[in-house]
Amino acid sequence: MVFKNIICPACGAACDDIQVEFGEEKIEAKNLCKMGNAKFKAIISSRRLRQPLIKEGGKLMAAAWDEALEKAADILVSAKRPLLFMGSETSCEAHEVGLMIGEYLGAIVDSNTTIGNGPTAMGIQESGKVGATEGQKKNRGDLVVYWGTNPLESMPRQMSRYGVFPRGYWTKHGRFDRTIITVDPRKTPTATASDLHVQLKPNSDYELISALLTLLHGKIPHHSVEEITGVPIPVMENMLDLMKHCNLGSISVGLGLSSSLGKHRNVEIAMNFVKELNNYSKFTFGILRGHCNVAGFSQIASYMYGYPFGLDFTRGYPRYNPGEFTTVDVLREKDVDAAFVMCTDLLNQIPTDCAAYLAEIPLIYLDTSPCPTMVVSDIVLPGIIDAMECDGTFYRLDDVAVHVEPFTDSPFEFTKSNEDTLKQLFAKIKEKRNHTDFSPFYI
Ligand code: SF4
Known part of the structure; x- marks a missing residue:
């Protein structure tokens, strides 16, 4: 079946004229550059993460969705100051839930902006x-x-x-x-x-x-x-x-x-x-913001909490001080004791000493394909590709909001989107704290 005017979720240009022929383990897309083409091929890639994994005896082993989610919630709830790194290759709706989890847990919440722009x-x-x-x-x-x-x-x-x-x-x-x-x-x-x-x-x-x-x-x-x-x-x-x-x-x-x-x-x-x-x-x-929807996190974090990246909720309200509460700095100073990384290969983007510490602490990783961050993770949750398998909002490089429409559904029964995964995780976190009436700071 042929789908027209699909938005490419590979970079900040968010080209909206992509034509996709999709079906039976086959995808052909037109009007794409090489980067975009690689992104669209990921949907049927044999390397795609298709099940949750839990590390046991140093090896990542297949696990049930509920078990993986439960363990991920345990890690985040028992941490004193977790780091939530909201990568840019997902929707603003997922970023919004991630920020609320960060506020609830008193965490550091950051995104690719901290390393790029x-x-x-x-x-x-x-x-x-x-x-x-x-x-x-x-x-x-x-x-x-x-x-x-x-x-x-x-x-x-x-x-x-x-x-x-x-x-x-x-x-x-x-x-x-x-x-x-x-x-x-x-x-x-x-x-x-x-x-x-x-x-x-x-x-x-x-x-x-x-x-x-x-x-x-x-x-x-x-x-x-x-x-x-x-x-x-x-x-x-x-x-x-x-x-x-x-x-x-x-x-x-x-x-x-x-x-x-x-x-x-x-x-x-x-x-x-x-x-x-x-x-x-x-x-x-x-x-010219390179990552797809990297502008989105800044928009969402700014309208919810007033700051575009590197938010610290340790005191129960948002604080912002790049160089102190930003990812590289909290990892270098060993100021966080667990991490949740989603939709980006963080390990590949930070200095060696920070990467070494990230590998030491309990780490949850949510994404679509294997990468070095996955290798050092304790829990791996398979991700959904926004703009292909679920809808959502992206901000283009010029801060124009675009609504992305999928051309197929989530390949998993246990989740519809990364936003859905984060909502499920948030529900488990609240259960563990026996506290379900949380209302965020910005409301
Ligand atoms: S990778 Fe960027 S420039 Fe290339 S097709 Fe996708 S959105 Fe357009």
Whole structure:
């Protein structure tokens, strides 16, 4: 059977034009990039986790669903300060239940933002954000600056669907109506495809933006900035001239900006630069968020508790202090005594000492396929693939909410979705505490 307009749950672009032919252990999907194609193949993969597992004598053994859920609840209830890591490859509805479990247990609740675009979220909190949807950029945008990102490889259809090639209402000639600037120390495929590649030295983003702001204020920056950034002042002037004289420009940033020296201060000054550019033309700032629905967790956590990631509920109310209550920090300081990881391979994304501690403490893992995090887990719960096997809400990279519809049902009788699994787990946790009348802080 053929299904149309399916949303791809692989990356933040959330492409909504996927055509899927599905049936009898066979799947063919059209309009996907390679990353998306691999994600859709996962639904019939022989490697897929299809039953709960419990570690016995150092080996993961098949177990009954109720037993696995019971043991998972035991681990979380008996921990003094558990870590709940809500990976981004699931729906906002699942994130919401996870956050409520975190509040109930007095846990740390975090997500992929903490490892990826956390500094960008912090920069937004410092200086606000002038944003636009990808649709506005498609229809009006005639200048795109890719700063510290390489979408041709990391988000392959972003340029063809929104940023560069599509014909929009006021950009009828597609690529020919747009100027592309890439700011990157590396000569990436995106930089090669751009009209201007500003090849700055690594870790000099803050200095380059400061120099651009100085030029915008009508002054010439100190000549030492050429040495520090590796970018000649005439190139900066050329870049600024293009930015001042466009109709609608956007800076789309990636981890290259928020992970280089300066971190959230880079993002803060970039936002201030964008605000001042609006004195000359319309200019916006966007984040190319790589993981599917990584923006969703930040949205849900912010509307429920006021903070976008790294929430600490130890005192019964939410606290936020990146660097203290964030995943890497609580693992490095051994400040948590159990963990629940869902829909991401956390072990692969954190420093070795944190990974070693994560492997030591009782660990529950919920996901669809085996990975290093699974190997060190004590309980494994099979996951459901959102947008294919159950519906839910995702936030696209530009913070637009999209409702995803499945084209098949959950392959399991014991759960309908990751949200359902978390609700079942929450019910068991409340039973164990003999406390069923919990009402969350945000209600
Ligand atoms: S760009 Fe992202 S959302 Fe679009 S098809 Fe590729 S992986 Fe899927």
